[in-house]
Amino acid sequence: AIRKAGLVRARVDGELLELDSIPDLAIRKNHTIEAVVDKIVIRANAETRIAESLRLALRLADGLASVSYLTPELADQAKGNLWTEEFFSTLYACPDCGVSFEEIEPRTFSFNSPYGACPACEGQATDSSTCTQCGGARLRPEALSVRLAGKNIYEICSQSIQASLEWFEALPVSSDQQPIAKPIIIEMLHRLRFLVKVGVGYLSLSRGADSLSGGELQRVRLATCIGSGLVGVCYILDEPSIGLHQRDNDRLIASLRDLQQQGNTVIVVEHDEAMMRHADRLVDIGPGAGNQGGQIVAEGTPTEVEQHPTSLTAAYLRGDRQVVQAGPRRAPQKKQILKLQGASLHNLKDVSLEIPLGLLVGITGVSGSGKSSLIGQTLVPALARALGQDPSNVRLRSPVEDKQARTAGPYRSLAGHKLVDKLIEITQTPIGRTPRSTPATYCGVFDLIRVVWASSRTAKQRGYSSSRFSFNAGAGRCVQCQGQGQEKIEMNFLPDLFVTCSVCNGSRYNRQTLQVRYRDKSIADILEMSVSEALEFFENFSKIQRLLSSLEQVGLGYLCLGQSSNTLSGGEAQRIKLATELARPETGRTIYFLDEPTTGLHFEDVRRLIGVLNGLADRGNTVIVIEHNLDVVRSCDWLVDLGPGGGAAGGEIVACGTPEQVACEPASLTGQYL
Known part of the structure; x- marks a missing residue:
């Protein structure tokens, strides 16, 4: 092989020999045979020959080469092996220590x-305590050994988006690196600037998506759309203002306008007044909800829609109807205060919080200021644990939510x-994840309705009890769909598909059960009724009326009693939970916690919700x-405003007091909008 490559020398066991003079080698011994590509005396203009020889050596040895050299000073000495040898490799390997990687x-x-x-945590670690090998970086040592301007990829991504933007803007790039690096850096700066522009510059690039709020996730997706630079695309956004402070909402509106000015169409389903007023065209659907809606009531520019005589949205835009009802505020009592001191979870900076009891208390602040960390992840679990001596008094979560104990932040x-007396956390998580769960079953009204059907003449003649009219168990449900009214078709790599049952046609019950009627209605007909219709139908049943009235009170009169829970929005699920709690007896010493209860609500629904929350506070609850x-x-x-910014720039209580007092605080962004 050496001779075929056109070479004439070899080094055998460290001795330099001509190929024609190599002696016979012992078969049973190990030998080192190396091809000698060139032997050069270094003179001026020898660089070209050295480079060609080195390329040939690397090609013949698949990326490995050794160089033996003798300096002039050592060459004058007569004795000893004075040659210095160094190994070089174009492979991802170190010839000295033997470490290699792909x-x-x-x-x-x-x-x-x-x-x-x-390899230790398989990329699942989130901090140094989770994996001692990678320290939470989630990457192999080889990946972390690659550095750009002294930083590895984990160190770069651990910075905030704003800091990463500044770092890449200042990144030194040599002239020979420009052809490769410049296009990539330009694209990275393009995307980072959009993330900063939509108001999430405080987030780190390595932040887990599951730890982002709904508003943060929405804005990251929006930045992806804007940064793509596509033209002629129709973007449809469903309530992008959810979870956004008014300052962040203004930024969002500006970003949507940028998207439109790039040559795209932006359709937004929204209840936010500022978003409506910035739209080029409004389409108002109504006039009511559920069976009372489904029509285009008004269409045109915001100014044109505002003048529409029958549109409920227009009435609020004109100011004819007001969400906020004038009235005196409840005053805090000095001895009725809940105090949390030294909260330091995430970006919280040793925060001490005071909540006046018996009031409607608002927690405000820009996105990422620490609201959820302070209340949802520190105060709520800490208070639940403090009240845990009597578990029946603490109803923290709905049956379908995670049952693991929540640990309070430090x-x-x-x-x-x-x-x-008790703490009730009303979240937006689903009330159920299958068609079996419905508003009627969750709030308990269906148990009372089944008793009514079991007391009918036909049911008594046939010996049917109330369990016969349950679609979750018993002999009354459809055998084919097991009372779901739908059959599940597994789609392998796609989400499961639900189709109407071909046997019961979606009624959930078998033929014999449907023959039992009360006031000419079957039990399946009741499940098809809206809350408002059922309220009228059961006007003589006080217990059923109480439960249905609470649903109507929170603005859910349009919901069908049998609507599957997996079709409900987060706002609807939260209001069903709120209505269920309203129907229960309370002591007047309960704390209710709600996170973004206005999600998905029209002005009229917000007005109703405020009335419900005030009603709870009027009865002494917090x-x-x-x-x-x-x-x-x-x-x-009472308001507690966190900030002043998001992420590291937040985590402090900027202002607290009545809305009027917060509005006078110059450091409060919420106060400026108030």
């Missing part, structure tokens, strides 16, 4: 790929909890809401 590719830097993920002390809707914020008795 060729570096984009997947090397992905913790979602087995080629890049840390804090020093909690005081005033003895003034509270209602804590995390909210950005300015109408709800103005309706609160």
